Amino acid sequence: MTVQLTGVLTALATPFTDDGQIDVPKLRLLVDRSIDGGVDGVVACGSTGEFAALTQAERRLVVETVVEHTAGRVPVVTQTGATSTAEAIQNSLHAQECGADVLMLIAPYYEPLSMAETTGYFRTVAEAVELPVMLYNYPFATGVNLDAETVGRLGREVENIRYIKDSSGDMGQATQLIHHHSGDISTIVGSDTLILAALTEGAPAVMAGTANLVPQEIVAVQRAVAAGDHVKARTEWNRIYPLIDAVLSAPYVPAVKAALELLGQPIGKPRPPVADLDAASVNRIEKLVAELQLEPAST
DSSP states (O other), X not given: OOOOOOEEEEEOOOOBOTTSOBOHHHHHHHHHHHHHTTOSEEEESSTTTTGGGSOHHHHHHHHHHHHHHHTTSSXXXXXXXXXXXXXXXXXXXXXXXXXXXXXXXXXXXXXXXXXXXXXXXXXHHHHTOSSOEEEEEOHHHHSOOOOHHHHHHHHHHSTTEEEEEEOSOOHHHHHHHHHHSTTTOEEEEOOGGGHXXXXXXXXXXXXXXXXXXXXXXXXXXXXXXXXXXXXXHHHHHHHHHHHHHHXXXXXXXXXXXXXXXXXXXXXXXXXXXXXXXXXXXXXHHHHHHHHHTOOOOOO
């Protein structure tokens, strides 16, 4: 189906069993937790989902599970990027066949690529599929920053490049995208601590790994901004910001998983070599969860 992504999208974590396998039942529970919390879309195999630590077969299993279990309740975005163009095309075609709604493409990482090489990769993969494509700008991991002018040009020149997830952490760059290039591409801000700023500035959507933890609360911020009630939006944001900041300030994936366990929905450990969260960070997050008086997840 043709979709227009708006609102709040959850970058889903990937649950693992005690022996390190994909925990499919808990992945389904995570999908339900977000949808029941009112989010407007879910994202499979993003950075929060530890995609770089998954095998190709595991990535496919995650995508298949999320698409099947979501069952059309909200749009599904699948992160299909890879270190080679051929692999990214294979991932994208699989997600398209599974019934995903939008493909999100991380720029290739490890090898230092020029901007021409990076944009060539995006063009080639997008032209190989029919679904809408979301560029994923995460310069911390890729070493390449997709500046606003480059993103706008790709949106104009490649018909199905319709979105940019900007995880640069640069609100100035996100603001340029929103104000100067909205006619060419839709900007989704992917830095959780910038959620209120991005929505207030006019971003049509935000994508957040912390929506695994507080989906209803982040949705309340977005809905208040959309309704023009900025006092309520600020009040709701002030309530949840300390927890979001604590998770983003700690080693991120371990913090998301530790917080979910504290909320009554354990989804296993991060995949090695990533370690569990240190005790001091766990204690800090535990206190913030208690102060928010969040209800444990139903299982």
